[in-house]
Amino acid sequence: MEDEEKLKVSKKLLKTLTVETRTDILKALDNRPMTASELSRKLDKHVTTISEHLKKLKNSNLVKRVERPGRKWIYYRLTKPGQRIVHPTSYRFVFVFVVAFLTFVGGYYLFSVDAYPGHWLYGLDRSLENLQLLLTPSNLGRAKLHIQHAEERLEETKSIVEQSETGPVKDAVKDYEIEITKAKQEIQTAKQKQEDVVPTLEVLSESTAKHKAILENIATKTPEVEQDIQPALNVSEESHATAVAELVNITGKAYDE
16 A cells, blocks of 8 residues: 555545635645745635634644744644645545445435535535645646636526526625636746646636626626626636736737737
8 A cells, every 4th residue: 555545534534624714824834834924924814713624634644834933923734644635646546435425425426416505415516626725736727727717606686687696796706806816826836837838728718708798798787786787797807917927928829809
């Protein structure tokens, strides 16, 4: 058995990792040890919320406290199991982890059902997305997943509007904004690593142009949600323009706006 597979895939561990904020904490700590306050600022979450998630991660042996003599600040860093989760080097380990997760949540059913907000499987569907991101080692791979998830948030928004349930629209489009923002962050990180970001920027450019059209169509058909949709529309327009500008800068070629 490979060393990575020695990490016990328990129900407790799987439950811990189905919360997106906790996996965001793991990825943040992959860069360097951080305090709860630093994590709070980086992830834009209240420090009390971060502390609660850190407690769960510590209980699952994914992070540990680092107390330095003579210093009042308490830092958190990844444990070896935490590092293996963030950087799964064994494909066999990833397969075991995914199968365990799907068994845990009954997730095989997820592939045959379109789960939208309010559907009993929606929480499990989002958890599966979170696991996909966690087990994707490359920045560009995660960027493409975020773009894919952003499109799914828009499909969910359309479904909400079609069902005349305009209340959840604001939350759905906010999640869209978050996914696009994270995609751009992953692309920038890959660019700093001098990776070839052109194909992923092209995906972002094409996708956000389509997203803009979808959002405008929703706003036209349902004027009462136009104000809620406008911030997401701004994000899609700005992201498209930024992606096109970066493509022109990198390749020297003209791209359609």
